[in-house]
Amino acid sequence: MDSxxxxxxxxxxxxxxxxxxxxxxYERGITAVGVDLIAEHSGVTKRTLYNRFGSKDNLVAxxxxxxxxxxxxxxxxxxxxxxxxxxAVTAPFEALRSWTSTHTRGCAFLNALAELPxxxxxxxxxxxxxxxxxxxxxxxxxxxxxxxxxxxxxTRLFVLHEGAVATAPLSLGTVAAASDLARELxxxxxxx
Amino acid sequence: MDSxxxxxxxxxxxxxxxxxxxxxxYERGITAVGVDLIAEHSGVTKRTLYNRFGSKDNLVAxxxxxxxxxxxxxxxxxxxxxxxxxxAVTAPFEALRSWTSTHTRGCAFLNALAELPxxxxxxxxxxxxxxxxxxxxxxxxxxxxxxxxxxxxxTRLFVLHEGAVATAPLSLGTVAAASDLARELxxxxxxx
DNA sequence: TCACGGGTATACTGATCTGTATACCTCTCG
DNA sequence: CGAGAGGTATACAGATCAGTATACCCGTGA
Numbered sequence: 001m002d003s004x005x006x007x008x009x010x011x012x013x014x015x016x017x018x019x020x021x022x023x024x025x026y027e028r029g030i031t032a033v034g035v036d037l038i039a040e041h042s043g044v045t046k047r048t049l050y051n052r053f054g055s056k057d058n059l060v061a062x063x064x065x066x067x068x069x070x071x072x073x074x075x076x077x078x079x080x081x082x083x084x085x086x087x088a089v090t091a092p093f094e095a096l097r098s099w100t101s102t103h104t105r106g107c108a109f110l111n112a113l114a115e116l117p118x119x120x121x122x123x124x125x126x127x128x129x130x131x132x133x134x135x136x137x138x139x140x141x142x143x144x145x146x147x148x149x150x151x152x153x154x155t156r157l158f159v160l161h162e163g164a165v166a167t168a169p170l171s172l173g174t175v176a177a178a179s180d181l182a183r184e185l186x187x188x189x190x191x192x
Numbered sequence: 193m194d195s196x197x198x199x200x201x202x203x204x205x206x207x208x209x210x211x212x213x214x215x216x217x218y219e220r221g222i223t224a225v226g227v228d229l230i231a232e233h234s235g236v237t238k239r240t241l242y243n244r245f246g247s248k249d250n251l252v253a254x255x256x257x258x259x260x261x262x263x264x265x266x267x268x269x270x271x272x273x274x275x276x277x278x279x280a281v282t283a284p285f286e287a288l289r290s291w292t293s294t295h296t297r298g299c300a301f302l303n304a305l306a307e308l309p310x311x312x313x314x315x316x317x318x319x320x321x322x323x324x325x326x327x328x329x330x331x332x333x334x335x336x337x338x339x340x341x342x343x344x345x346x347t348r349l350f351v352l353h354e355g356a357v358a359t360a361p362l363s364l365g366t367v368a369a370a371s372d373l374a375r376e377l378x379x380x381x382x383x384x
Numbered sequence: 385t386c387a388c389g390g391g392t393a394t395a396c397t398g399a400t401c402t403g404t405a406t407a408c409c410t411c412t413c414g
Numbered sequence: 415c416g417a418g419a420g421g422t423a424t425a426c427a428g429a430t431c432a433g434t435a436t437a438c439c440c441g442t443g444a
Binding site: 385386387388389390391392393394395396397398399400401402403404405406407408409410411412413414 | 415416417418419421422423424426427428430433434435436437439441442443444
């Protein structure tokens with residue numbers, strides 16, 4: 001559940017493959033990108049790609065797992081950088097703000113869920129787990145901050161967060177709006 | 193902007209093609225479904241499909257346009273069925289509730305945006321327009337109900353709505369949570 | 385009567401898809 | 415020395431992709 005250190009240490013070629021997959025899958029879509037293109041962009045033979053990952057589905061899962069690892073790291077850093085337990089609850093929205101300022105394709109995990117309907121697909125599982133982790137993080141942070149009704153509050157913060165990231169590419173000011181409302185909700189839950 | 197009556201009257205075969213496209217594109221994904229499969233499912237020759245729509249991209253746009261037309265109709269019905277101007281503001285959440293009770297693949301438009309990164313793609317435009325329409329509808333309803341700060345409120349309601357529909361397939365209770373919070377926000381904006 | 389719109393049937397093109405086969409190279413470590 | 419891991423290079427299989435070509439059928443309306 002921690003998505004932590006049980007990652008197999010990637011070989012140099014494996015590293016380049018995942019890097020290329022991260023960019024291409026995210027920018028152009030998973031189904032629209034073929035393994036040949038990824039092999040070419042990473043300067044690696046298709047044979048090597050299949051030796052490392054076995055199948056495209058597994059490579060997709062590796063791509064999402066890597067994204068998940070980095071994203072959790074950024075969120076945890078934002079939580080650690082927050083000044084108070086109350087601010088920590090909305091720290092994921094700060095991480096979201098900086099993410100959306102440089103990326104215009106929204107959430108890699110929501111996009112993956114849109115493209116991979118099959119719950120058995122390894123990539124689907126990674127993406128769904130990422131979302132469940134985030135909702136759980138909100139609940140843990142809300143509990144830590146002494147908020148009333150941490151479970152219900154966490155679901156509300158989670159909805160706001162996902163709505164913001166899902167609509168971020170539309171540039172309708174949803175990230176700031178969600179962030180502001182989230183802070184109001186947390187403040188009310190701490191006081192109330 | 194109304195997505196109304198300027199729709200070309202579909203021929204019988206065209207009707208069946210769009211119906212099949214609606215089901216297949218939504219359930220399995222746009223890129224993952226080929227035109228041959230749609231032709232087969234609609235009992236139509238591929239020649240006819242191309243005579244009607246010209247290209248897969250155009251068929252995708254027709255699919256999303258049809259979905260948009262139906263969805264706006266359902267939302268407008270929910271608005272009309274609401275008992276008061278205040279209830280009308282959150283009527284789209286009622287439509288969302290009934291939609292997610294029978295569909296587990298989330299929002300066809302968000303899914304389309306996830307699969308079609310190119311803003312020039314005709315399907316991308318239809319999906320983006322649908323989202324802008326919804327945000328505008330919230331603002332119009334909020335204004336009608338005499339809410340304070342209707343523009344900011346509309347963006348908040350929009351974020352909640354999109355977060356709910358984006359995470360609905362995860363079954364984390366987000367639709368009910370967003371709906372409840374939306375009503376609280378509207379009530380506060382009417383009173384305040 | 386006859387032209388035309390809507391549709392069927394079948395075959396095809398050229399590209400691209402995931403995945404595999406075969407053969408060779410090079411470095412490290414026991 | 416020798417084995418194995420990591421990788422390259424090239425070619426291939428079989429399926430599927432979007433889209434086109436050719437030829438025919440049938441109903442309606444001028």
